[in-house]
Each structure stands twice: as structure tokens, then as C-alpha cells.
Amino acid sequence: MTRNQWHLNAKEKWDENAASWHSKSISNWHEGSRKDIVPFIKLHIPKGSKIADLGCGDGYGSFRLWEEGYSVTGIDLSQKMIDLARKQEKERLKFVQGDLSNIPFDEESFDGAMAINSLEWTSDPLHSLEEIRRIVKLKGLVCIGILGPTAHPRKNAFPRLRREEVICNTMMPWELEELVVQNGWEKIDEHWVYKKGVKPSLTESLSNELKQSLTFMTLFIFQRIQ
Known part of the structure; x- marks a missing residue:
């Protein structure tokens, strides 16, 4: 499958899923698997920073960052997601339709970025990481969330195991970490999101690698050093 066809298929999928995603978005960001993301970002990226939300979906995560004092621009491949997101636009909060393989922003135009479960949906995650590095300032920070095992x-x-074409480039958290660190970034911090019922006391003594292997999602903060 060509890169162009991959992204056309991904756009179609997320256009179809936009209404379903939107119906669960608020609860996901306040009570579900995404509730730790904004607090994690606040630990590292100063309020007032200009942040790109890459793969913003319906824009509620962007809105949450805006509520905390950030200037946010969201981008998503799905036009229907962007249509939903634009209902929340305000001063210092805007949304554009675009592709992570060709991010429509100038070089070093952001202090930081957020990309939650979006790199998996690109045909070439390394190329998309290079695009993120291009738009983030030197020493800027990015929060990346990757689905865990x-x-x-x-x-x-x-379906790839049945020799079918897929549009989801799954990576293990440790694979993403190695890919990012090899390409101009330094890991600053890491946070683990587990399924309901997993108590911190069960995991706190484990190594990072073992924690990653048990996660629903691993969150990273990386700093651009090149």
C-alpha cells in the first residue's frame, strides 16, 4: 500500500469513527485512559507554551490543555474530527486539518507537542517523528502516548497476520522509545497507564521495561536535542 493510499484509508476510517469517538471523549480525558495526560504535561511544559496537538481527534484534549493556560493548535487527518473540534475554537485554541506525514506548520514554530496514539496510524512513524522534530524548537518537549501490550x-x-493490508502501525513502547532516542531526542520522563484494577503496589517495584509490558498506554516526555 502506498503512503498516500494508507492515509486516505486512515482518513476514511476516522471520518467514520468521529461521532463514536466524540461520544466518549470527555469521559476518556477526565476519568478514563487519558486522565493522566494533561497533569503529566503540566509537570514538564510551562503554562503559556505554544503546543501542537498532533492527532487531536475531536479536540477535547486540546481544549483541556487550553484550560490549563497553553496556546494550542490541533491537527487531525479526519475532516469530521476537525469539524467537531472547531466548535471549541477560542483565542489561543484553533484547529486545522492535516497529515502527520506533512505537518502544515513552519520549522520550530512550537515550544512543544502532544501526540497521543497517533503515530500508530501513520504509514511511516519515523518520517512523522522527523516532522515533529522539524516543527518543535530545539530543547522543546513532546509528550507521546503509545498503546501498550x-x-x-x-x-x-x-489482520496483517492474515496477509491483509492494515492502516495501524503498532509498536511496543520500548520500540517507540528506541526509535525516538535514536533520532534527535532525549527521554525526560515516563508514565504508565494500566487497566482498571491494577494497583500501584503491584507494579512500583518493577523495572521500566516490565512496567511498559503491562501497560494499556505508556506516556513519554522527550526533549529535542538535535
Whole structure:
């Protein structure tokens, strides 16, 4: 499958899923698997920073960052997602339709970025990482969330085992970490999101690698050093 066809198929999928995603978005960001993301970002990226939300979906995560004092521009491949997101536009909060393989922003135009479960949906994650590095300032920070081994949505990549074409480039958290660090970034911090029922006391003594292997999602903060 060509890169162009991959992204056309991904756009179609997320256009179809926009209404369903939107119906669960607020609860996901306040009570579900995404509730730790904004607090994690606040630990590292100063308020007032200009942040790109890459793969913003319906824009609620961008809105949450805006509520905390950030200037946010969201980008998503799906036009229907962007249509939903634009209902929240305000001063210092805007949305554009675009592709992570060709991000429509100038070089070093952002202090930082957020990319939550979006790199998996690109045909060439390394190229998209290079695009993120291009738009983020030197020493800027990016929060990347990658689905862990226990995440049910990883089934989107399963059909490849039946020799079918897929549009989900699943990676293990440690694979993403190595890919990013090899390409001009330094890991600053890491946070683990587990399924409901997993108590911190069960995991706190484990190594980072073992924690990653049990996660629903792993969150990273990387700093651009090149």
C-alpha cells in the first residue's frame, strides 16, 4: 500500500469513527485512559507554551490543555474530527486539518507537542517523528502516548497476520522509545497507564521495561536535542 493510499484509508476510517469517538471523549480525558495526560504535561511544559496537538481527534484534549493556560493548535487527518473540534475554537485554541506525514506548520514554530496514539496510524512513524522534530524548537518537549501490550485497540493491526493490508502501525513502547532516542531526542520522563484494577503496589517495584509490558498506554516526555 502506498503512503498516500494508507492515509486516505486512515482518513476514511476516522471520518467514520468521529461521532463514536466524540461520544466518549470527555469521559476518556477526565476519568478514563487519558486522565493522566494533561497533569503529566503540566509537570514538564510551562503554562503559556505554544503546543501542537498532533492527532487531536475531536479536540477535547486540546481544549483541556487550553484550560490549563497553553496556546494550542490541533491537527487531525479526519475532516469530521476537525469539524467537531472547531466548535471549541477560542483565542489561543484553533484547529486545522492535516497529515502527520506533512505537518502544515513552519520549522520550530512550537515550544512543544502532544501526540497521543497517533503515530500508530501513520504509514511511516519515523518520517512523522522527523516532522515533529522539524516543527518543535530545539530543547522543546513532546509528550507521546503509545498503546501498550494490554490495549485492546491493538487488534486494529491483527489482520496483517492474515496477509491483509492494515492502516495501524503498532509498536511496543520500548520500540517507540528506541526509535525516538535514536533520532534527535532525549527521554525526560515516563508514565504508565494500566487497566482498571491494577494497583500501584503491584507494579512500583518493577523495572521500566516490565512496567511498559503491562501497560494499556505508556506516556513519554522527550526533549529535542538535535
